[in-house]
Amino acid sequence: MGYSVGQVARFAGITVRTLHHYDEIGLLRPSERSAAGYRRYSEPDLDRLQQVLFYRELGFSLEEIAVILDEPGSDPVTHLRRQHELLRRRIGRLEAMAAAVKHAMEARKMGIPLTPEERFEVFGDFDPAQFAEEAEERWGGTDAFEQTRRRTARYTRDDWRAITAEAGEVLQAFAAAFAEGAPADGERAMDVAERHRAHITRWFYDCTYEIHKGLGEMYVDDPRFAANYERVAEGLSHYVREAIHANAARHA
Amino acid sequence: MGYSVGQVARFAGITVRTLHHYDEIGLLRPSERSAAGYRRYSEPDLDRLQQVLFYRELGFSLEEIAVILDEPGSDPVTHLRRQHELLRRRIGRLEAMAAAVKHAMEARKMGIPLTPEERFEVFGDFDPAQFAEEAEERWGGTDAFEQTRRRTARYTRDDWRAITAEAGEVLQAFAAAFAEGAPADGERAMDVAERHRAHITRWFYDCTYEIHKGLGEMYVDDPRFAANYERVAEGLSHYVREAIHANAARHA
DNA sequence: CTGCGGCCTCCCGCTACGTGAGGGTCAATC
DNA sequence: GATTGACCCTCACGTAGCGGGAGGCCGCAG
Numbered sequence: 001m002g003y004s005v006g007q008v009a010r011f012a013g014i015t016v017r018t019l020h021h022y023d024e025i026g027l028l029r030p031s032e033r034s035a036a037g038y039r040r041y042s043e044p045d046l047d048r049l050q051q052v053l054f055y056r057e058l059g060f061s062l063e064e065i066a067v068i069l070d071e072p073g074s075d076p077v078t079h080l081r082r083q084h085e086l087l088r089r090r091i092g093r094l095e096a097m098a099a100a101v102k103h104a105m106e107a108r109k110m111g112i113p114l115t116p117e118e119r120f121e122v123f124g125d126f127d128p129a130q131f132a133e134e135a136e137e138r139w140g141g142t143d144a145f146e147q148t149r150r151r152t153a154r155y156t157r158d159d160w161r162a163i164t165a166e167a168g169e170v171l172q173a174f175a176a177a178f179a180e181g182a183p184a185d186g187e188r189a190m191d192v193a194e195r196h197r198a199h200i201t202r203w204f205y206d207c208t209y210e211i212h213k214g215l216g217e218m219y220v221d222d223p224r225f226a227a228n229y230e231r232v233a234e235g236l237s238h239y240v241r242e243a244i245h246a247n248a249a250r251h252a
Numbered sequence: 253m254g255y256s257v258g259q260v261a262r263f264a265g266i267t268v269r270t271l272h273h274y275d276e277i278g279l280l281r282p283s284e285r286s287a288a289g290y291r292r293y294s295e296p297d298l299d300r301l302q303q304v305l306f307y308r309e310l311g312f313s314l315e316e317i318a319v320i321l322d323e324p325g326s327d328p329v330t331h332l333r334r335q336h337e338l339l340r341r342r343i344g345r346l347e348a349m350a351a352a353v354k355h356a357m358e359a360r361k362m363g364i365p366l367t368p369e370e371r372f373e374v375f376g377d378f379d380p381a382q383f384a385e386e387a388e389e390r391w392g393g394t395d396a397f398e399q400t401r402r403r404t405a406r407y408t409r410d411d412w413r414a415i416t417a418e419a420g421e422v423l424q425a426f427a428a429a430f431a432e433g434a435p436a437d438g439e440r441a442m443d444v445a446e447r448h449r450a451h452i453t454r455w456f457y458d459c460t461y462e463i464h465k466g467l468g469e470m471y472v473d474d475p476r477f478a479a480n481y482e483r484v485a486e487g488l489s490h491y492v493r494e495a496i497h498a499n500a501a502r503h504a
Numbered sequence: 505c506t507g508c509g510g511c512c513t514c515c516c517g518c519t520a521c522g523t524g525a526g527g528g529t530c531a532a533t534c
Numbered sequence: 535g536a537t538t539g540a541c542c543c544t545c546a547c548g549t550a551g552c553g554g555g556a557g558g559c560c561g562c563a564g
Contacts, residue, residue, distance in 0.1 A: 006510065016511085021552060036560055038511060057349070062551070080357045087350040091343055097309070098339040104302075105332045258541065268542090273521060288529055290542055314520070 002032060002040035012049060027066050028052060051079055058086050166203075170196050174240055175233055184242030193240070193247035209248040216244035254284060254292035264301060279318050280304060303331055310338050418455075422448050426492055427485055436494030445492070445499035461500035468496035 009016045022028040023039065028048055030039040041049075048069065055065045069079075173192045182188040193212075200207040200215075207215075219229060219237050229237035257268045274280040275291065280301055282291040293301075300321065307317045321331075425444045434440040445464075452459040452467075459467075471481060472493045481489035 004511080015553080017553060018551085020513090025551090034511095034560095036511080037513090038560085054349075054353075077357065080353050084350055084353045084357075087346055087353065091346050091350070094339055094343050094346070097306070098336055098343070101306075101332050101336045101339065105329065105336075256541075267522080269522065270520085272544090277520090286529095286542095288542075289544090290529080 002030075002042050003046070005030075005039050005041075008041045008046065008049065011046070012053060014053070022049075022052065022062075025062060025066075027062055047076070051076075054083050058083070058090060166199055170199055171229075174229075174243070175236060177243075178233055178236055178239045184239050185246035189239070189243035190247040190250055193243040194251075196240075196244070197247070209251055212244055213248050216241040254282075254294050255298070257291050257293075260293050260298065260301065263298070264305060266305070274301075274304065274314075277314060277318075279314055299328065303328075306335050310335070310342065418451055422451055423481070426481075426495070427488060429495075430485055430488055430491045436491050437498035441491070441495035442499040442502055445495040446503075448492075448496070449499070461503055464496055465500050468493040 003011075005016045005019050009019055019028070019039070023030065028045065031042045031045055032040040034040055051069055052062075052065055055068060056062070060068070170192065173195065174189070177189050177192055197207050197209070197212045200212075219240055229240055255263075257271050261268045261271055271280070271291070275282065280297065283294045283297055284292040286292055303321055304314075304317055307320060308314070312320070422444065425447065426441070429441050429444055449459050449461070449464050452464075472489050481492055
């Protein structure tokens with residue numbers, strides 16, 4: 001029993017060659033082979049294929065997908081939940097792009113020229129380069145800046161992926177605490193603030209409590225950063241600033 | 253004046269190598285070079301780059317993008333409009349995927365097993381293979397079937413792209429006529445039906461009026477096909493059937 | 505026993521870049 | 535005016551994710 005390569009390919013709308021490839025690289029090995037060496041795919045194999053295709057559609061590399069699917073303690077429901085979340089983010093991004101296109105159309109009609117930054121705002125999402133440029137203007141020549149430059153220069157794509165993932169988690173933690181009404185100067189919010197500080201210290205530079213407070217101010221004052229928080233929840237940037245200050249006071 | 257590779261790369265969130273590549277293949281040549289051979293990008297160059305990145309994001313190959321951007325009589329506004337449309341489609345698809353994930357979660361919770369077809373429904377969008385399998389069951393051994401098999405075997409990806417695009421246009425034409433209240437047995441709807449028939453004859457097999465009427469029935473009776481029309485507009489499948497019948501009567 | 509579709513394993517090709525190597529350029533600085 | 539360091543140049547080879555064909559075995563229909 002089980003399904004042949006051709007059948008599976010037809011179900012999934014992919015080619016036989018693709019299945020061969022996934023077998024080769026070990027991403028999806030059919031659980032059985034016939035006496036003649038034919039690949040036989042079982043139901044669980046189809047399950048896995050579905051997951052693979054989903055994550056692929058969302059832009060993950062095959063290697064990343066293998067890691068995700070093989071990490072221990074990840075049941076199907078977890079994957080479905082995660083996929084749903086990823087899809088929602090992706091949709092959000094595309095909607096932002098659609099809005100940007102509209103914006104460009106308006107500007108074009110009015111004859112208003114766009115600045116280069118405006119033009120590409122939509123791409124780059126979480127652009128470290130842009131961040132770095134900003135950072136230079138603000139803190140050029142400072143210790144923290146030098147440290148950041150030296151350290152980030154050696155980071156690989158995987159590192160960056162891990163960093164942004166971690167940053168996302170912290171952001172979510174802030175958002176959750178905020179949404180559930182935890183006070184900004186309460187333990188929960190302060191703990192998240194501390195995680196935030198640790199994150200920066202770990203990946204960028206020694207973030208003292210003083211510097212951290214400065215960052216908190218910036219998250220409110222600089223619309224660029226504020227937007228990052230405000231688009232998650234209205235008022236979140238202020239909440240984050242309060243939490244950072246409270247956390248700094250706690251450790252003073 | 254103008255911008256250097258590095259500056260442009262930072263704006264756009266891409267690498268310098270990517271710009272080099274686009275220069276190499278002629279997709280985006282900087283309009284100037286400095287005396288030392290440095291690339292200098294002008295404002296119109298940035299405009300073009302923005303278009304390139306948009307279409308790239310939407311999954312077009314670089315070659316296709318070059319064709320799109322260089323086709324005569326395509327002004328920027330046209331591109332913006334098209335991009336907006338493409339984005340909306342893409343968003344629609346992702347939303348369908350999100351719905352499917354929810355569906356899978358429900359099924360999982362209820363302990364309902366999914367059939368292989370159900371599992372992959374979301375991918376493949378307009379799956380020709382699935383269509384072919386269905387077709388075999390229905391018309392296996394018939395002339396039309398043989399003809400389709402022989403002809404489609406030689407189609408390239410570009411052909412398929414053209415085919416689905418054409419099919420999409422016909423669908424839109426039906427939808428538009430329907431939405432604007434044109435009667436199903438009126439000239440406008442019948443003309444679209446005739447386009448539909450021509451499309452099939454051109455790409456698959458000689459679609460006689462008799463066969464066409466059979467297809468019309470199927471578009472209503474078979475939920476698989478009906479869904480294709482109904483998700484565009486409620487009642488559209490019936491409308492299409494009527495139009496096809498009227499058109500056949502007109503040519504009888 | 506002879507097709508004929510489907511399956512197998514190489515293996516080379518393609519796209520869209522990544523990633524150095526080896527070497528000029530340019531503005532600031534010593 | 536020489537050095538330094540960021541930035542630029544041109545090769546040129548490497549990689550991911552398959553596409554597609556060659557050459558050959560499998561299995562059933564006629």
